Amino acid sequence: GAVVSQHPSWVICKSGTSVKIECRSLDFQATTMFWYRQFPKQSLMLMATSNEGSKATYEQGVEKDKFLINHASLTLSTLTVTSAHPEDSSFYICSASGQGSSGGEQYFGPGTRLTVT
């Protein structure tokens, strides 16, 4: 089946620093990648949708200058949390769809736990 990886799986950073999270589709070409954040016992909240080679589309309320998304190739998308603050601490999950998904399935990465101190 389609496999999506994320790196790192967890990260602790100091307030004011930037953190980059990578999302890779390992065995298929992801034409579209999605970035979500999830708080404990809550739903996944879509942050942005990115298509390879074009600018990401951000959801209302998500600061595009704070959460930089780059989808440089059909197998890699990155999310950079700039000038992180404690309220940015969350579980960030990417998903991908594309040639490996025939009916619209998304394949999720394992998630990245970000803790900002």
Place this chain on the structure above:
Amino acid sequence: SQKIEQNSEALNIQEGKTATLTCNYTNYSPAYLQWYRQDPGRGPVFLLLIRENEKEKRKERLKVTFDTTLKQSLFHITASQPADSATYLCAVYNFNKFYFGSGTKLNVKP
């Protein structure tokens, strides 16, 4: 916009019984609806997809139904096992994006 409602209370059932989880959406009928399994600290895993013109879909011990009149999907796990214990998420696809419910936690007791 779209709002997805899933029972926030955990569902506790005995091993071997059938678990039934409910997903309701409030507004527009989605092109398709999906169910995912999520274990603690992990990303969701895709289980089943059902389209708006389909009434029922099956995969091994899993069954999904879709009633556009009731704006509801039911997710069934037959002959449940302790290994089925997890949180199950419902997601609908509208307006070129996915809307997720907050999930229902299933506990299958041996």
